[in-house]
Amino acid sequence: MSLNYVNLRPYLLQTNVENKIIDESKQGEALLVKNASPGSGKKLFLESYGCQMNFSDSEIVASILIDKGYTTTQNFEEADLILVNTCAIRENAELRVRNRLNDFKRVKLRNPKALVGVLGCMAERLKSQLLEEEKLVDIVVGPDSYRDLPNLIEEAEDGRKAINVILSKEETYADLTPVRLGSNGVTAFISITRGCDNMCSFCVVPFTRGRERSRDPKSIIKEAKDAFDTGFREVTLLGQNVDSYIWSGGGLKKDILTPEQKAESVNFPKLLEMVAQINPDLRIRFSTSHPKDLTDEVIHTIAAHENICNYIHLPVQSGNSRILEMMNRGYSREWYLERIASIKRIIPGCGISMDIITGFCSETEEEHKDTLSLMEAVQYDFGYMFMYSERPKTLAERKYKDDVPENIKKRRLQEIVDLQRIHSGIRTKEGVGKTHRVLIEGFSKKSQDMLMGRNSENSVVVFPKGNHKKGEYVNVFTDRCTSSTLIGEAV
Numbered sequence: 001m002s003l004n005y006v007n008l009r010p011y012l013l014q015t016n017v018e019n020k021i022i023d024e025s026k027q028g029e030a031l032l033v034k035n036a037s038p039g040s041g042k043k044l045f046l047e048s049y050g051c052q053m054n055f056s057d058s059e060i061v062a063s064i065l066i067d068k069g070y071t072t073t074q075n076f077e078e079a080d081l082i083l084v085n086t087c088a089i090r091e092n093a094e095l096r097v098r099n100r101l102n103d104f105k106r107v108k109l110r111n112p113k114a115l116v117g118v119l120g121c122m123a124e125r126l127k128s129q130l131l132e133e134e135k136l137v138d139i140v141v142g143p144d145s146y147r148d149l150p151n152l153i154e155e156a157e158d159g160r161k162a163i164n165v166i167l168s169k170e171e172t173y174a175d176l177t178p179v180r181l182g183s184n185g186v187t188a189f190i191s192i193t194r195g196c197d198n199m200c201s202f203c204v205v206p207f208t209r210g211r212e213r214s215r216d217p218k219s220i221i222k223e224a225k226d227a228f229d230t231g232f233r234e235v236t237l238l239g240q241n242v243d244s245y246i247w248s249g250g251g252l253k254k255d256i257l258t259p260e261q262k263a264e265s266v267n268f269p270k271l272l273e274m275v276a277q278i279n280p281d282l283r284i285r286f287s288t289s290h291p292k293d294l295t296d297e298v299i300h301t302i303a304a305h306e307n308i309c310n311y312i313h314l315p316v317q318s319g320n321s322r323i324l325e326m327m328n329r330g331y332s333r334e335w336y337l338e339r340i341a342s343i344k345r346i347i348p349g350c351g352i353s354m355d356i357i358t359g360f361c362s363e364t365e366e367e368h369k370d371t372l373s374l375m376e377a378v379q380y381d382f383g384y385m386f387m388y389s390e391r392p393k394t395l396a397e398r399k400y401k402d403d404v405p406e407n408i409k410k411r412r413l414q415e416i417v418d419l420q421r422i423h424s425g426i427r428t429k430e431g432v433g434k435t436h437r438v439l440i441e442g443f444s445k446k447s448q449d450m451l452m453g454r455n456s457e458n459s460v461v462v463f464p465k466g467n468h469k470k471g472e473y474v475n476v477f478t479d480r481c482t483s484s485t486l487i488g489e490a491v
């Protein structure tokens with residue numbers, strides 16, 4: 001059994017301070033919709049774990065249930081319906097949810113009619129097993145079945161256990177307007193693809209989120225425009241592999257057969273351009289890019305538009321080609337470094353971050369050193385670093401032995417984290433003595449007299465409030481920094 005939950009959390013906190021893609025401080029955050037009408041009087045407690053895609057999905061779920069008259073609460077003790085949107089990516093993510101379910105037992109003791117539902121990747125992975133193992137769970141819903149939630153709730157209200165884990169080849173929730181929950185009112189997340197076709201050998205996502213589908217660009221543009229009109233100034237386009245976005249009328253991308261159809265379709269750079277043209281004051285970010293699909297066309301599109309941020313999250317997973325092949329990543333060390341060279345050539349100073357898995361099956365000391373040397377070559381701004389956690393039914397579980405001892409995985413992770421801390425410090429220092437265009441996201445964590453925002457490269461910048469406020473762009477000259485934050489004055 002992997003223990004990396006215990007070990008991992010501090011690493012994430014230390015290395016990704018205030019980063020938005022997997023914000024540890026948001027794990028388990030319950031969503032609250034302000035000014036919702038009293039509706040049916042029923043209260044929904046909706047809590048999310050995992051990646052930003054899950055938080056974005058929860059906004060869809062809330063939209064469906066608010067339509068049915070629910071109001072939200074941040075206190076599960078008073079809820080009629082408790083929903084947990086779950087992650088299955090590593091074993092510890094599931095353990096965390098199992099522990100959390102125990103907390104909800106006392107709600108059922110007080111209010112036997114209260115319902116508990118498990119949504120998302122863990123629901124999809126475990127299916128009815130979850131109902132058998134967790135007696136208090138009434139409803140199990142996979143990521144493609146949220147439209148069915150009102151029916152499933154009715155079923156559960158009638159005393160039956162309710163489950164829908166059917167994966168779809170079409171569902172993108174394109175027509176649903178997500179309620180922007182727990183948001184700072186400045187930055188919003190928009191899903192552009194669902195599922196994943198890549199089958200990396202370590203990864204459970206293709207099993208829990210199904211086949212890759214792209215969303216109609218018209219609905220993406222509408223959602224981004226609506227966000228801008230309601231005061232948002234930054235959108236992050238979300239997908240497991242955004243570079244493989246392709247719209248040619250819906251369905252699975254492999255259904256696009258002819259070259260003519262391909263030429264007429266909307267690919268990722270075209271989509272980026274369309275979103276960038278909404279308004280020069282709307283910033284665009286995206287996540288996640290896949291090294292095998294990140295083309296120069298994408299990089300040139302970023303460079304050509306001031307409002308597409310100079311920042312690319314490009315998970316590498318390992319710096320060794322043999323391990324990358326076993327991981328079924330579809331690229332080698334050399335290919336990855338060539339992509340990095342293109343980014344640095346076309347967008348000098350571009351912010352770059354990564355994901356790395358340490359201690360994958362049969363990884364030797366030399367191969368681990370290859371990861372460290374790749375990090376030296378790239379000098380990432382920051383990263384998400386994990387110990388390998390074997391997941392049931394994945395290719396790696398079936399084919400390879402999880403044979404790197406826990407203490408070695410842990411030590412290698414520590415070396416990677418320590419090196420990243422040095423690189424983050426170097427990259428932050430490079431931003432000192434420069435003027436940065438910052439989008440203000442709110443007060444700094446430490447003081448209400450200071451504001452915080454981000455520059456294009458995704459570095460956090462803090463400065464005295466003056467007359468500035470959230471949602472404004474401001475030029476900040478930075479004269480000092482901490483290890484991960486630039487500090488300065490508005491100019």
Ligand code: SAM
Pocket residue numbers: 051089090202203204205239240241288289290315317355356357386387388389390391
């Ligand atoms: N689609 C993205 C990609 O290809 O990079 C990210 C998907 S996943 C939600 C986020 C990260 O979790 C991965 O990049 C990988 O580093 C990590 N991860 C996935 N499966 C893992 C496993 N079995 N053990 C440890 N880390 C894992």
Ligand code: SF4
Pocket residue numbers: 196197198199200203204205206240241290
């Ligand atoms: Fe998982 Fe690989 Fe798909 Fe990312 S690209 S979600 S790591 S299978």
